Amino acid sequence: MTEIISTGFAALALAPELCHALAGLGYEEPTPIQEAAIPPLLEGNDLVGQAATGTGKTAAFALPVLHRVLTDAADQAEGEAKSPLALILTPTRELAVQVSDAMQSYAQDMGARIVPVYGGQPIGRQLGALRRGADVVVATPGRALDHINRGTLNLENLKIAVLDEADEMLDMGFAEEIEAILETTPDTRQTALFSATMPPRISGMVRRYLNDPVRVELGRKTELDPESGKRVRQCAYVVPRGYKPAALGRILDMETPQAAVVFCRTREEVDQLTETLNGRGHRAEALHGGMDQNQRDRVMGRLRAGSMNLLIATDVAARGLDIDQLTHVVNYDVPSAPESYVHRIGRVGRAGREGTALTLAEPREHRMLKAIERATGVPLAVETLPSVADLRAKRLEMTSDALRAIILKDNDLEDFDSVVQSLSEEFGMYETALAAVKLARDASGAVRDEDEIPAATLPTERDRRDRRQPGGRRGDQGPGSGPRRGRGPTAGMTRLFVGTGRSAGIRPQDLVGAIAGESHLSGRDIGHIEISGRFSLVEVPESAADEVVSALRRTSIKGRKTTIRRERFEAR
Numbered sequence: 001m002t003e004i005i006s007t008g009f010a011a012l013a014l015a016p017e018l019c020h021a022l023a024g025l026g027y028e029e030p031t032p033i034q035e036a037a038i039p040p041l042l043e044g045n046d047l048v049g050q051a052a053t054g055t056g057k058t059a060a061f062a063l064p065v066l067h068r069v070l071t072d073a074a075d076q077a078e079g080e081a082k083s084p085l086a087l088i089l090t091p092t093r094e095l096a097v098q099v100s101d102a103m104q105s106y107a108q109d110m111g112a113r114i115v116p117v118y119g120g121q122p123i124g125r126q127l128g129a130l131r132r133g134a135d136v137v138v139a140t141p142g143r144a145l146d147h148i149n150r151g152t153l154n155l156e157n158l159k160i161a162v163l164d165e166a167d168e169m170l171d172m173g174f175a176e177e178i179e180a181i182l183e184t185t186p187d188t189r190q191t192a193l194f195s196a197t198m199p200p201r202i203s204g205m206v207r208r209y210l211n212d213p214v215r216v217e218l219g220r221k222t223e224l225d226p227e228s229g230k231r232v233r234q235c236a237y238v239v240p241r242g243y244k245p246a247a248l249g250r251i252l253d254m255e256t257p258q259a260a261v262v263f264c265r266t267r268e269e270v271d272q273l274t275e276t277l278n279g280r281g282h283r284a285e286a287l288h289g290g291m292d293q294n295q296r297d298r299v300m301g302r303l304r305a306g307s308m309n310l311l312i313a314t315d316v317a318a319r320g321l322d323i324d325q326l327t328h329v330v331n332y333d334v335p336s337a338p339e340s341y342v343h344r345i346g347r348v349g350r351a352g353r354e355g356t357a358l359t360l361a362e363p364r365e366h367r368m369l370k371a372i373e374r375a376t377g378v379p380l381a382v383e384t385l386p387s388v389a390d391l392r393a394k395r396l397e398m399t400s401d402a403l404r405a406i407i408l409k410d411n412d413l414e415d416f417d418s419v420v421q422s423l424s425e426e427f428g429m430y431e432t433a434l435a436a437v438k439l440a441r442d443a444s445g446a447v448r449d450e451d452e453i454p455a456a457t458l459p460t461e462r463d464r465r466d467r468r469q470p471g472g473r474r475g476d477q478g479p480g481s482g483p484r485r486g487r488g489p490t491a492g493m494t495r496l497f498v499g500t501g502r503s504a505g506i507r508p509q510d511l512v513g514a515i516a517g518e519s520h521l522s523g524r525d526i527g528h529i530e531i532s533g534r535f536s537l538v539e540v541p542e543s544a545a546d547e548v549v550s551a552l553r554r555t556s557i558k559g560r561k562t563t564i565r566r567e568r569f570e571a572r
Contacts, residue, residue: 008028009022009030012042013039014042015070015110017109017110018070018106020109021105021106021107025266026267026268026270027265028267028288031059032218032337034056034057034063036060036218037049041190042064042067044190045190045212045213047193047214047216048215049061049192049217050197050217050218057164058098058099059106061164061194062088068086068190069107072159082113082133082134082135083158084153084154084158085157086159087137087144087158087161088139088161089141091140091522092118092516093118093140093516093517093520095164096117096139096140100114100115100116100138103136113135114134115129117138119140120554123146126152137153140517141174141178141513141517142174142513145177145180148181157186158185158186159190162191163191163195165194166194166205167199171523172512173507173509178205182209191213193210231355232345232348232355232357233355233357234356234357235357235359235380236358236359236380237358237361237383239361239385240363243454248360249276250386250453251330252310253394253395255356257328258325258327259311259323259325259327260309260328260329261326261328262330262332263314263330263331263335263344264312264313264332265314266314267290273332277310282309282310283307283310285308287300288313303323304323323347326355327348327355328348328355328357329356330360331344331357331359331360334360334369335368338372338374341372345357362456363522388452402440423435494540495539495566496537496540496545497563497565498511498535498552499564500535500558500560501535504560505558506531506536507531508531510558511538511557515548515552518552518554519548525544527539537567549565549566
């Protein structure tokens with residue numbers, strides 16, 4: 001199977017160093033967006049890619065960028081501090097870190113210098129990294145422009161620029177920064193733009209800054225078989241980043257599948273998740289392209305024999321599987337395309353049987369869930385993650401069912417009569433029964449002390465609309481009006497006072513961009529914004545308020561230092 005892994009990406013004409021790194025990371029084949037975008041980017045074309053989060057688009061632009069670095073870096077004199085050959089702009093520091101980390105893993109065999117540049121990190125560290133030289137800079141627009149103005153980011157030798165999540169960057173008010181950055185780059189540069197949607201503002205940017213681009217749109221219309229679709233319960237759980245293994249274990253504890261396949265993107269993820277689930281008491285085995293045919297056959301034999309009930313697999317390794325007793329399919333990551341989703345869930349609901357398809361989604365993957373709904377014509381119910389209390393109740397219910405089955409079917413209970421009689425005389429029959437139930441529950445794998453998983457939700461259509469439209473929830477109230485300081489903040493939110501307003505040219509998108517660029521929050525986490533002539537009020541989640549205050553005090557908004565504090569209304 002290892003040859004298949006290499007062949008899949010080598011067929012796209014990527015450098016051998018990159019193919020080797022991908023094989024080591026467990027990437028088994030290109031996703032649709034990678035197959036469509038990588039060849040034209042390698043040929044030097046500008047490109048517009050429309051693809052939602054979770055489709056593999058980071059690798060779709062990162063691999064051609066690194067291939068270009070590998071072929072062009074040799075032109076620079078040895079020992080010379082490198083000016084960047086590639087610049088990747090992202091809307092948030094979180095995404096900048098993700099893209100940078102992914103590129104570091106892809107470039108492990110080529111020694112490329114990849115420098116992330118974003119707010120909330122000491123600028124001295126970034127200055128040192130840029131002075132030493134960088135092949136690729138991954139940056140948020142505000143911090144990139146700051147370095148350009150300081151003279152510490154020189155883009156005169158830039159070969160390729162990538163705008164990632166372009167619609168999100170425009171929603172956050174970064175249009176001016178992006179245009180100012182691109183104006184400092186050579187006209188001969190190659191440019192790639194990736195966006196989940198294509199509003200008119202994006203089209204205008206494409207016309208101005210891209211040269212006859214190749215257009216790639218991911219997601220063909222895919223119909224789910226109506227009969228199997230009716231038999232398959234489809235739902236999604238929204239899970240914060242970092243809590244997915246715990247969330248999956250809890251969901252499986254509640255669902256108690258007879259047999260389930262859990263789909264992951266890479267074999268490394270398969271191995272890690274298999275180990276985690278077995279640590280929770282599940283019977284899980286891995287299946288991926290790093291295993292030979294004999295190993296695969298043994299795993300499948302154990303699944304069909306019922307000696308294990310969870311198969312953790314990649315798409316390629318699980319292709320063609322037909323398991324009669326399969327009751328659940330789990331998408332540990334949102335599938336890379338609606339076609340993949342339909343293919344996966346088609347493994348249950350066959351031959352008149354019912355089944356369940358579960359999907360774990362991060363809040364930022366809402367567009368991919370919507371794409372799946374549109375493609376399949378079936379709404380995905382978003383369900384609440386089970387709590388620790390729910391899990392304990394489920395275990396007690398299972399214990400009760402097991403005891404009931406023994407009472408109804410077991411003819412050898414009289415063997416334990418003497419034990420029950422002795423204990424009931426000493427402690428009473430009721431206490432003896434309680435102790436027996438506790439013992440049975442603990443023996444079956446009682447719930448360990450666990451922390452609750454933080455709640456997460458998908459942004460609503462109103463949230464997205466209000467973020468885009470002035471005068472909405474994040475809009476300026478208009479000339480002559482001031483913030484309504486008599487009302488309290490939304491539940492779960494804290495209101496911050498920002499000592500600058502309309503007189504300084506402050507717009508809602510300036511505040512959103514500053515907060516998202518300097519803290520871990522994304523634009524959709526920020527609540528109501530009200531702008532007066534000389535100050536503004538911004539709602540942020542209570543749990544992040546201190547971080548936002550601290551981060552904004554270290555930076556500037558539209559080039560000015562300003563007062564940032566919690567609004568005093570809250571203390572009254």
